[in-house]
Amino acid sequence: MIKITLKDGSIKEYQSSLSIYDIAKDISEGLARVACAGLVNGEVKDLRHVIAEDSELSILTFDDEEGKKAFRHTASHILAQAVKRLYPSTKLAIGPAIDEGFYYDFDKEGSFSYEDLEKLESEMKKIVKEELPLERFELPRNEAIKLMEERNEDYKVELINDLPEEEIISFYKMGEFVDLCAGPHLMNTKFVKAFKLTHTAGAYWRGSEKNKMLSRIYGTAYNKKADLEAHLERLEEAKKRDHNRLGRELGLFTTSEAIGQGLPLLTGKGSKVMQILQRFVEDEEEKRGYIITKTPFMAKSDLYKISGHWSHYKDGMFVLGDEEKDDEVFALRPMTCPFQFAIYNADQHSYRELPIRYSETSTLFRNEASGEMHGLIRVRQFTLADGHIICTPDQVEEEFKKAVDLIKFMMKSLGIHNDISYRFSKWDPNNREKYIGDEAAWESSQAKMKVILDDLGINYKEAEGEAAFYGPKLDVQFTNVHGKEDTIITVQLDFALAERFNMYYIDKDGEKKLPYIIHRSSIGCYERTLAMLIEKYAGALPTWIAPVQAKILPISEKYHDYCQSVAETLKAKGIRVEVDYRAEKIGYKIRQGRMEKIPYLLIIGEKEAENNQVAVRSRKNGDEGALPLDSFIERVQKEVKDLVTE
Incomplete structure (x- = not known):
C-alpha cells in the first residue's frame, strides 16, 4: 500500500x-x-x-504560484507551436513562465509585427480547440541531439550539450510539435483559453551581447477570461504610468545613443527633483547624527581585493587598465564602503566615539548587461544615498533599528510607505564560493538580525541566497507598474569587512576590538526613486517634490508686468514658478499646464492684477477661483512643510 x-x-x-x-x-x-x-x-x-x-x-x-507557472509554461509552448506552423523556418530558443505571464525567444528572419501577433493568437486559439494532449517522453543524450538536429533546432542542441551528464533529458509533444523541456505542463491544450500576446522585444541568446539577437514574444494567460481582462486593464494603466515614457514626455530625462545605454541624462526639471530629494535626505541624515563624506569615484584594484569585490564582483565593475600589462589597475567604484572605511582608519577611535555614522551622496558604477537596461530603474551610473554605521556589538540592535526608522520616515515622506514590503536576505550555505566568512559567523549574524527584525515587528519574507557576499541584509521591496519587484533599499549587517580592513576601536578595557558595520541607504538610488515616484503618481509629483510648483498664465500681454511681479514674489518665498508669456489663448495654456501635471496654474487677468490676487486652478480641485497672493503662498508653503503627498 x-x-x-x-x-x-x-x-x-x-x-x-x-x-x-x-x-x-x-x-x-x-x-x-x-x-x-x-x-x-x-x-x-x-x-x-x-x-x-x-x-x-x-x-x-492556478491559485498557487507554481500552478500558474505550469499553466503559463503550457501557453508558451502553444505560442511556439503556432510560430512553427506559420513560420516553419523559425528556430526555437527558450520559453519560460515569468511573473505575470510568459515569453518565448525565436530566431526568425525579420522581427514580429503587431499583425504577426494577431495571426499567432488566432493560430493559438485553433491549437486550443484541437485539444491536443501534452505527452512527455525521455531520450538518451545522443538520441535527443539527433532529434533536435533533424528538426534543425540548433539552440536546443546547444542546451542539451550543456546539460550535466546525469541530467534526464525530457521532451513534450503536442500533435506535430515537439519541444525540449523539463516541464511541468498541463495535460491538454484545451485548458488554456484566456491568453493574450502583449508585445515583442529583442533579446540576446542567453542574455549575452556576444550572442545573436533573437525575437522575443511576451504574453500572458489566465484560467478565467475576466481575470485576463482585468490584467489587460492593469497593463494599459501601467503604460500610462510607465516612467520610461512619462518621464521623457514631462521633460525629466532623456537618453542618447552616442552616450550609451544605462546612462540617462537628467534635464533641468529632472535634476531639480533630484536636488530636492538629495537636500532633504542630507539634512535629515545630519539631524540624525550622520557625518557627510565625499570620496573618489575610482580606486586601485588593491582596495577592491581587500574588500573582496575583486574576486566576488569584478564582472560587474568597470575596470580601467590591464592587470597583465599595467603596474596599476583602477576601477570605477560600485560601492562606497571601503572608501569610508579608509576615512575611519585615518584616526584611532575609542569606544566612546562609537557609533560613527558616515553618509554620502555617492555616484556609483555597475557594468550591467545592455539587455538589462531600463529607463532610470536599471542603469550603469547611478546616485545612492549611501551610508555606513560603525558600532560596538552591543550597539548593533539599536543602530539597525534607527536605520530602519530612517527608511520608514523617508518612505512615508514620499507617500509610498504602503507600497513596500520587506525581505530578509540570507546566505546559501550550499554556495560557499559566493560568500566570505565562515559558517559560524553567518549563522550568528543571521540569528542576530532575525531577533532585530522580529523585535521591530516587521512583516518580512525570507530569501535564501540573496544576501550580500559579506553579510545578511534587509531588503525593502517595491513592485513597479509592470508587476516587477525591485529592491530599492537595503540594510546589511557586516561581520567580515572590519577585520579585512584592519578596523579597530579601543574598548573600555584598553584592548583593540573589531566593530560591527551596518551598510545602509536611506532613500536608495535617486534615479530609481525618481522612476518610482513618476509611476506612483503618474507624473503628478507632490507639490513639495514637483520641479515646477506653480505656472503663471497671463490672459493677455497687458498683465505681463504683474505676472513678473508675482513670479518674483513667489521665488522670494521659495516657490518654484514659471511664467507662460506665449501669445496663445488661455484655454490652450491651461490644457498645456495640465498635461505638464503642474500642481497649480495661476490665471492672471484684469481683476487679479487690480486686487493683488491669483485665480487658482489646482491639479486636485480644478478651478478654485481668485485668492489673495499671500493666501496662496501660505498654502503652498504649508504643503511643502507638511510633505503633503495626497
Whole structure:
C-alpha cells in the first residue's frame, strides 16, 4: 500500500503507484480539471509524475504560484507551436513562465509585427480547440541531439550539450510539435483559453551581447477570461504610468545613443527633483547624527581585493587598465564602503566615539548587461544615498533599528510607505564560493538580525541566497507598474569587512576590538526613486517634490508686468514658478499646464492684477477661483512643510 498525505492532513491509500493527475482525479473530477502540477515532498512535479512510495502531496492549481507557472509554461509552448506552423523556418530558443505571464525567444528572419501577433493568437486559439494532449517522453543524450538536429533546432542542441551528464533529458509533444523541456505542463491544450500576446522585444541568446539577437514574444494567460481582462486593464494603466515614457514626455530625462545605454541624462526639471530629494535626505541624515563624506569615484584594484569585490564582483565593475600589462589597475567604484572605511582608519577611535555614522551622496558604477537596461530603474551610473554605521556589538540592535526608522520616515515622506514590503536576505550555505566568512559567523549574524527584525515587528519574507557576499541584509521591496519587484533599499549587517580592513576601536578595557558595520541607504538610488515616484503618481509629483510648483498664465500681454511681479514674489518665498508669456489663448495654456501635471496654474487677468490676487486652478480641485497672493503662498508653503503627498 502507498500512503499519500494530502495538504489538509488526510491520508489516501492506493494498492499501486499512481500519477499525480490520477490521484487528483480520484479525489474529485473537478480537482483534476483545474490541476496544474503537484507538490511532492516539497518539490514541484509534473501531473504525469508517478508516485511509487509514501509521500506528502499538494495538488497545485492556478491559485498557487507554481500552478500558474505550469499553466503559463503550457501557453508558451502553444505560442511556439503556432510560430512553427506559420513560420516553419523559425528556430526555437527558450520559453519560460515569468511573473505575470510568459515569453518565448525565436530566431526568425525579420522581427514580429503587431499583425504577426494577431495571426499567432488566432493560430493559438485553433491549437486550443484541437485539444491536443501534452505527452512527455525521455531520450538518451545522443538520441535527443539527433532529434533536435533533424528538426534543425540548433539552440536546443546547444542546451542539451550543456546539460550535466546525469541530467534526464525530457521532451513534450503536442500533435506535430515537439519541444525540449523539463516541464511541468498541463495535460491538454484545451485548458488554456484566456491568453493574450502583449508585445515583442529583442533579446540576446542567453542574455549575452556576444550572442545573436533573437525575437522575443511576451504574453500572458489566465484560467478565467475576466481575470485576463482585468490584467489587460492593469497593463494599459501601467503604460500610462510607465516612467520610461512619462518621464521623457514631462521633460525629466532623456537618453542618447552616442552616450550609451544605462546612462540617462537628467534635464533641468529632472535634476531639480533630484536636488530636492538629495537636500532633504542630507539634512535629515545630519539631524540624525550622520557625518557627510565625499570620496573618489575610482580606486586601485588593491582596495577592491581587500574588500573582496575583486574576486566576488569584478564582472560587474568597470575596470580601467590591464592587470597583465599595467603596474596599476583602477576601477570605477560600485560601492562606497571601503572608501569610508579608509576615512575611519585615518584616526584611532575609542569606544566612546562609537557609533560613527558616515553618509554620502555617492555616484556609483555597475557594468550591467545592455539587455538589462531600463529607463532610470536599471542603469550603469547611478546616485545612492549611501551610508555606513560603525558600532560596538552591543550597539548593533539599536543602530539597525534607527536605520530602519530612517527608511520608514523617508518612505512615508514620499507617500509610498504602503507600497513596500520587506525581505530578509540570507546566505546559501550550499554556495560557499559566493560568500566570505565562515559558517559560524553567518549563522550568528543571521540569528542576530532575525531577533532585530522580529523585535521591530516587521512583516518580512525570507530569501535564501540573496544576501550580500559579506553579510545578511534587509531588503525593502517595491513592485513597479509592470508587476516587477525591485529592491530599492537595503540594510546589511557586516561581520567580515572590519577585520579585512584592519578596523579597530579601543574598548573600555584598553584592548583593540573589531566593530560591527551596518551598510545602509536611506532613500536608495535617486534615479530609481525618481522612476518610482513618476509611476506612483503618474507624473503628478507632490507639490513639495514637483520641479515646477506653480505656472503663471497671463490672459493677455497687458498683465505681463504683474505676472513678473508675482513670479518674483513667489521665488522670494521659495516657490518654484514659471511664467507662460506665449501669445496663445488661455484655454490652450491651461490644457498645456495640465498635461505638464503642474500642481497649480495661476490665471492672471484684469481683476487679479487690480486686487493683488491669483485665480487658482489646482491639479486636485480644478478651478478654485481668485485668492489673495499671500493666501496662496501660505498654502503652498504649508504643503511643502507638511510633505503633503495626497
